[in-house]
Amino acid sequence: MASVDVGVALLGYGTVGASVNRLLVESADEIERATGHRLRIVRALVRDADKERSFAAADGVLTTDFAAVRDDPSIRVVAEVMGGLDPAGGYVRELLRAGKSVVTANKQLVAREGADLFAIASEAGVQLRFEASVCAAIPVVKVLRESLVVTNVHRVLGIVNGTTNFILSRMEQGGSYAEALAEAQQLGYAEADPTDDVNGADAAAKMAILATVAFGSRVALSDVDMRGITEIEPAHVVAAADLGMVVRLVGIASLLDGKVDVRVQPAFVERSHPLAAVDGAFNAVMLQGDAIREITLEGPGAGGIETASAVVADLVSVVGTAGTGFLQNDACWRELDKLPDGEWRSPFYVHLDVVDRPGVLAHAASRFAAHEVSIAQLVQRVEDGQAALELVLHTAPLGAVKAALVEIAALPEVLGPPFVAPVLSERPL
Numbered sequence: 001m002a003s004v005d006v007g008v009a010l011l012g013y014g015t016v017g018a019s020v021n022r023l024l025v026e027s028a029d030e031i032e033r034a035t036g037h038r039l040r041i042v043r044a045l046v047r048d049a050d051k052e053r054s055f056a057a058a059d060g061v062l063t064t065d066f067a068a069v070r071d072d073p074s075i076r077v078v079a080e081v082m083g084g085l086d087p088a089g090g091y092v093r094e095l096l097r098a099g100k101s102v103v104t105a106n107k108q109l110v111a112r113e114g115a116d117l118f119a120i121a122s123e124a125g126v127q128l129r130f131e132a133s134v135c136a137a138i139p140v141v142k143v144l145r146e147s148l149v150v151t152n153v154h155r156v157l158g159i160v161n162g163t164t165n166f167i168l169s170r171m172e173q174g175g176s177y178a179e180a181l182a183e184a185q186q187l188g189y190a191e192a193d194p195t196d197d198v199n200g201a202d203a204a205a206k207m208a209i210l211a212t213v214a215f216g217s218r219v220a221l222s223d224v225d226m227r228g229i230t231e232i233e234p235a236h237v238v239a240a241a242d243l244g245m246v247v248r249l250v251g252i253a254s255l256l257d258g259k260v261d262v263r264v265q266p267a268f269v270e271r272s273h274p275l276a277a278v279d280g281a282f283n284a285v286m287l288q289g290d291a292i293r294e295i296t297l298e299g300p301g302a303g304g305i306e307t308a309s310a311v312v313a314d315l316v317s318v319v320g321t322a323g324t325g326f327l328q329n330d331a332c333w334r335e336l337d338k339l340p341d342g343e344w345r346s347p348f349y350v351h352l353d354v355v356d357r358p359g360v361l362a363h364a365a366s367r368f369a370a371h372e373v374s375i376a377q378l379v380q381r382v383e384d385g386q387a388a389l390e391l392v393l394h395t396a397p398l399g400a401v402k403a404a405l406v407e408i409a410a411l412p413e414v415l416g417p418p419f420v421a422p423v424l425s426e427r428p429l
């Protein structure tokens, strides 16, 4: 079969963009064998065409003129690897309208503006792919959309932010949150400004995308209930270890009675649970469905070459498939309601600082019982006249747990607001 040259452009030639070019150059033969096409980078849009690059682009490829990408008829597909919402979002819209397929690594763009972008792609009859926007090298979007197309996936659990996973793993070896964050920054696992990672925003964008694909119904970023790790103290990590658990920032997307719930928060994960073994900057996504029971995908969730491998896989899919449709574009084929927050069910871990006085435990237990929340496990610690109660609650609706905790927090013996986190367990709790 005669091979056909396909013109490719990049928006951005930084950490990911230069790696995409490198993979396309180094793997040109493999790609040609798989698709019958040679993918050739024709243009790459940058801010500064004279900057030194980790993998040099061919002469004349780097440009600062977006129109040179948009108006070049030899370019059939573009990889958006520049990041940010503006101007990236506007550029992607113009490219789709100009009849070019786009693949993107930009989770914020897909999570915030996906509905509009997919509509434009559909109208223009081109593809918009986004594998690299979630967990870099882990091929979870493709698995959900293609391999599991006949599986009713009803729950997605994910450790989808490597920075926070590194920090929490590091805190298990001792040390504070601030020390672990400083080490993550020193090793390049955390940005100079780590806000979006530690407050859960990065993970929330990825979970919104995963839930949308898994359930076939749009989940907006604002629908994700989000809590970060800044409140995690060494005491929480120690308490988890005593209970045979680890603390992890976990995304949980659930489909319950035809309604959707997506949340990101620190969770207490039992050591026997597959997500507990995800250490350091790795990511993992666990898919639970009717026919498959459970599939866990684990791997590097960031990095230039890792992310580029997913971008190139999407480029190959674009040139290797013709036409458009459900598999190529929007994964949404229905509109599901959001589950009311209080109806979401989970086992929970609760920490209460209390005065060391008889009867405190009975008072707290009676408040849980009044809301039909039962206690699976209890540890009481006493230090310097102050006591702490660590409780693991059986599976209960979040609304009932919150209502009981409001009453418990108002008890005179309870010092400070209770800490609560869901528990992930492989056994029924």
Ligand SMILES: NC(=O)c1ccc[n+]([C@@H]2O[C@H](COP(=O)([O-])OP(=O)(O)OC[C@H]3O[C@@H](n4cnc5c(N)ncnc54)[C@H](OP(=O)(O)O)[C@@H]3O)[C@@H](O)[C@H]2O)c1
Pocket: 011, 012, 013, 014, 015, 016, 017, 045, 046, 047, 048, 049, 051, 080, 081, 082, 083, 084, 087, 105, 106, 107, 132, 133, 136, 301, 302, 303, 304, 307
């Ligand atoms: N790095 C990772 O590990 C990783 C992992 C997953 C997803 N991603 C996503 O991949 C995307 C790219 O990340 P990155 O790490 O490669 O970023 P980066 O190293 O900062 O590269 C950004 C590139 O975009 C260009 N650029 C930025 N703003 C521009 C503008 N207004 N006009 C023209 N060019 C512009 C820059 O040009 P100059 O080089 O001239 O400044 C640079 O080449 C982001 O959406 C990111 O979230 C990255």
